Amino acid sequence: MMKLIKNIIITLFLSILISVEYLDVVELNDGTVVKGTIIETKPNEYIKIKSGDNIFVYKMNQINLIKKEEIKGYKYQDPNSSRYFFAPSATPIGKENSYIRTTWLFIPSFxxxxxxxxxTEIGMSVFPGAGIENQLKIFSFKYSSTDIDKKWQNSYGMLYLGQIEGGVGFIFSSFTSGDDDKNFSISPGLGYFRNENEFNFAENLTLVLSFKNRVSNSLSLITENWIFLNSDQTVVISNSGFRFFSRRLSVDFSWPFFMSSEGSGIGFPLFTFSYKI
Structure with missing residues (x-):
């Protein structure tokens, strides 16, 4: 089973990294060149090509040459730009956009x-052997505002993880500067514990510093650093890694490190798969 999962992951990585996309190029007899996607062809009669928001129809006797041209530059945007690994960015998902996501294959969400x-996002874990009542429930909500002075964008929201009877949560605001390819976010927030109808909030803020840098068409470097500010000691969880992505699929791999005044440690590596519907 583990060998099968390993082969699937390797295949996904390779398909994302080596994928090449092309444009259709139509050269007319008068020298006009139209680039886009051929959406309909009737042999020996005509073709239809979509270029931007326009659709053109040309008879075959008008055409001198039809060829393919590799798309230069970035072919698509990061389909998972509304978040880093776990930390949010201020970038919205977008109206009527949706995605499915799973972490370690056992924590799916929508x-x-x-x-x-x-x-919003909802989900529930599917750990083998655990009943529905013992599975983790996930809920998050985010409101993203418009750009602030064209440099910063901000958002507000909350995250809950636990059971129906109780769990933990995080109320946050995020301030993001940059574009989808390279950005930096500052996310102050307040953690809380819930036991049925009783809520206990943390005495100190948590600060999350996140950064993403796209280094190729299908690869971004990401780091998010959770700083838990306490009167006794400050704990830092630094989670850094990679995002491999295509037009709709993204695969995240990261490895968290724990640091405090009492010592440090290494966490369990994280795998997350997201697919934009």
Missing amino acids: GWGFSGNIS
């Missing part, structure tokens, strides 16, 4: 953009 600014 995200949906209700509008250009409002999005």
